[in-house]
Amino acid sequence: MPSQSSTPVAPPGFPKKPMHYLPAADLPRALERCRRLLDKLLQHEDGWVFAKPVDTHSLDLRDYLSVIAEPMDLGTVSRRLELRRYPNLLSFAKDVRRTFSNAMTYNNKGDDVYESAAKLSRIFESGWASILAALPSPPPVAERRARLKDELPQLPVDLQGKAVVIMKDIGGWIQEVDGRVEVDFDKADEATLDKLEWLLALAAMKLEAGALDNQI
Incomplete structure (x- = not known):
């Protein structure tokens, strides 16, 4: 049964609209930092849970797609990074957050998948804040x-x-x-x-x- 808990929010002090502007020449290097953060999540002991799309058939999750409108997983994020599908840093962060918010929406608090998602979400937000802190201010x-x-x-x-x-x-x-x-x-x-x-x-x-x- 899906939980009624709200989706996770950024920790206190985290900017509501993260700055994602970068000079064109700097974007590849910033995306490489995103790659390292993503690898950290995937290499975590719980990372395997989110490394592939949810297999609704083998897990018999018949209501999953009616509850989760936009499925996402870290493996898909990784492929999009490799194919350079992210036009800015914010779109990368949006997909990572969706991965964990989906898990916390569908599963009940206290369930293993919920708690793993919450744990990895905290790790992501900490690393993401460091990436944002290193970004230059946008020109006019x-x-x-x-x-x-x-x-x-x-x-x-x-x-x-x-x-x-x-x-x-x-x-x-x-x-x-x-x-x-x-x-x-x-x-x-x-x-x-x-x-x-x-x-x-x-x-x-x-x-x-x-x-x-x-x-x-």
């Missing part, structure tokens, strides 16, 4: 827009195309002039800036991966 929005205006045209063509799609979604696409697409960065809010900066980070990670390949 105007500075971010100006940097994107300078750096986006230098992206590979495929990533420039993705940038155009993002800008079209907010009505920031103007027109194509002499083969170049012009966009209105003044229309980009912070959420859109996050997406565009992720493209810069993705390009940086591809460049770094290529450099490593050349050294092998």
Whole structure:
């Protein structure tokens, strides 16, 4: 029987909206710190419980998917990290927290799975706070827009195309002039800036991966 307990919250003093802005070149290194924290969770003696999706069939949990709307597990988080699917640090933390909150929602307090989730959740929040504490403060929005205006045209063509799609979604696409697409960065809010900066980070990670390949 699912418990009626609320989902776990961040400990006192933890920022309600964690800062997840990073210069594009710094994001890969920050995600590597996330990788180390995730490995710590998986290597914990209780980590195996959350390493794979819940097998509702073999465990005969017929009501699981009706109680848990968005299943998540640390193995899926690990694969998403490997595939560079996280555009920022906050999206990584959201998936890890969902893994443990799902377990604490479906299981009763005092059950082994509930207590394991609570224990690993505390370990995660402690490590996550350390990661956040090391992040730089974000520059003003105007500075971010100006940097994107300078750096986006230098992206590979495929990533420039993705940038155009993002800008079209907010009505920031103007027109194509002499083969170049012009966009209105003044229309980009912070959420859109996050997406565009992720493209810069993705390009940086591809460049770094290529450099490593050349050294092998």
